[in-house]
Amino acid sequence: MLKYIIAALLAASGAAAHEMTPTYFDLKPSIVDSLYTTQMRVFNRRNDASFYRMEAYTEDWTPLPYASFTREFTLNYGEGIQADLYFSESDLDRIVYICSRSIRKQYNDTAITSLICSKIRKEE
Numbered sequence: 370m371l372k373y374i375i376a377a378l379l380a381a382s383g384a385a386a387h388e389m390t391p392t393y394f395d396l397k398p399s400i401v402d403s404l405y406t407t408q409m410r411v412f413n414r415r416n417d418a419s420f421y422r423m424e425a426y427t428e429d430w431t432p433l434p435y436a437s438f439t440r441e442f443t444l445n446y447g448e449g450i451q452a453d454l455y456f457s458e459s460d461l462d463r464i465v466y467i468c469s470r471s472i473r474k475q476y477n478d479t480a481i482t483s484l485i486c487s488k489i490r491k492e493e
Contacts, residue, residue, distance in 0.1 A: 386483035387421065387444075388412040389469045393490040396456060396464070403458040404436075409487065410451050411469045413444035418483070420472040423452055426486075428465040435460075441472070465489055 389411050396405040411421060422441045425433040439452040456464055468486040 387414055387418070387469065387471060387485060389485040389487060392487055394467055394487050395490050396461060399455060401455075404455050405458060405461060406453055406455050407467070408451055408453050409467055409469065410449060411442075411444065411485075412449035413446055415471065415483070416446040418471040418473075419443050419445055422470050422472050423454060424468045424470060425454065425456070425464055426466040426468065427463045430466075433460055433464055 389409055391409075394407045394409065396407050398404075399406040409423065411423075413419065413421070420441070420443055423435075423437055423439065425435045427433060434457070436455040437452055439450060442450055442452070444450060452469075454467060466486045466488055468484055470485075471483045473482060
């Protein structure tokens with residue numbers, strides 16, 4: 370119930386977040402041995418933010434290393450980007466979340482940062 374109240378307050382206050390898809394990602398072999406890749410799409414729906422960073426985490430939110438040409442990027446309002454992320458084969462059993470975070474480049478008391486995460490698709 371609390372999450373619905375918080376969501377309603379954010380919607381009423383005009384707070385917006387960016388978007389990231391897919392909700393559940395798959396890791397596939399890349400053209401380089403022992404590297405796996407996935408593609409994430411980030412879209413900026415915030416007119417008060419333009420700097421973003423990709424992040425990867427384990428189940429207990431420990432940061433994981435990865436490679437990407439779009440680790441940090443700028444998106445103006447209404448723009449989107451496709452980010453290709455690469456992970457070592459040794460991290461395949463540890464990766465659970467890939468996230469995009471808005472970054473404040475200037476101090477602003479009214480700015481709201483947003484963190485959007487996708488979860489790895491698990492075979493059941």
